[in-house]
Amino acid sequence: MTAPKEAEHCDYIHVHEDIVEQVNQNMPDEEILYDLAELFKLFGDSTRIKILYVLFESEMCVCDIAQLLGMTQSAISHQLRALKQSKLIKYRREGKTVFYSLADGHVRTILDQGMEHVAE
Amino acid sequence: MTAPKEAEHCDYIHVHEDIVEQVNQNMPDEEILYDLAELFKLFGDSTRIKILYVLFESEMCVCDIAQLLGMTQSAISHQLRALKQSKLIKYRREGKTVFYSLADGHVRTILDQGMEHVAE
DNA sequence: ATCATATATGAGCATTTGTTCATATGTTAG
DNA sequence: CTAACATATGAACAAATGCTCATATATGAT
Numbered sequence A, B: 001m002t003a004p005k006e007a008e009h010c011d012y013i014h015v016h017e018d019i020v021e022q023v024n025q026n027m028p029d030e031e032i033l034y035d036l037a038e039l040f041k042l043f044g045d046s047t048r049i050k051i052l053y054v055l056f057e058s059e060m061c062v063c064d065i066a067q068l069l070g071m072t073q074s075a076i077s078h079q080l081r082a083l084k085q086s087k088l089i090k091y092r093r094e095g096k097t098v099f100y101s102l103a104d105g106h107v108r109t110i111l112d113q114g115m116e117h118v119a120e
Numbered sequence C: 001a002t003c004a005t006a007t008a009t010g011a012g013c014a015t016t017t018g019t020t021c022a023t024a025t026g027t028t029a030g
Numbered sequence D: 001c002t003a004a005c006a007t008a009t010g011a012a013c014a015a016a017t018g019c020t021c022a023t024a025t026a027t028g029a030t
Helices: A017-026 A030-043 A046-057 A062-069 A073-085 A105-118 B017-026 B030-043 B046-057 B062-069 B073-085 B105-118
Strands: A089-094 A097-102 B089-094 B097-102
Touching: A017 B046, A030 A046, A030 A105, A030 B030, A030 B046, A030 B105, A046 A062, A046 A073, A046 A089, A046 A097, A046 A105, A046 B017, A046 B030, A062 A073, A062 A097, A073 A089, A105 B030, A105 B105, B030 B046, B030 B105, B046 B062, B046 B073, B046 B089, B046 B097, B046 B105, B062 B073, B062 B097, B073 B089
Parallel strands: none
Antiparallel strands: A089 A097, B089 B097
């Protein structure tokens, strides 16, 4: 029996039953994949990448980061907000100053892996 | 001697000389950081993430991927192009069909690390 | 209280991004 | 050659993104 011809189907389906099953089994939930994409989106901007690299060296306040990157306090603050919301960085307040630092070892691992690929 | 008051400077500079030096020393070149961001940008979209997860199981043709994800051939082809350009996937032609597969072990490592963070 | 400093945030705007649609290219069969 | 199929690609458009500017909030000093 030949498969019924429908709009989006290849004439000959190369995906075999067992592979389709495997994909559906091993593919994480839609929601998880969305969250994963949201996470990587944060690494997909050079300003945020630079912020993370700067924080590799030391915790730092907003103004210091802005200076080091040659950008406005506002721009940096907006980006820190995004990084903070995804728990990639944490902060502590000391008087008027807020110090930011990396929250997670994954940050370093992810960036390092990306570097390996880019460096090829 | 107090530091000269300028626009973007904190009143008290928290970044000490040695840390500034360390940052400038360890921070990769602007161009590399840009490439790194470009790479992660590819992981920052759930369609492309799904494509990569599907390819974990097996090489697959464009049409099969489109079917599995319930998207149009064109949309998938556009995304495959981006993934291909960054050498995250490779392809081989077999007659009319083009089979795509993962190009690199880094892909898996990067996604796994991201997953670990998301799963917290 | 007022002032100054450090940071956060909302609105506006220009740029980028992902999809759709139409069409082009490439391959095979007849 | 033509026809059918698989894939690639350019234009258009809506949605998302990152920065700027103005302003709000928070803390400390006077």
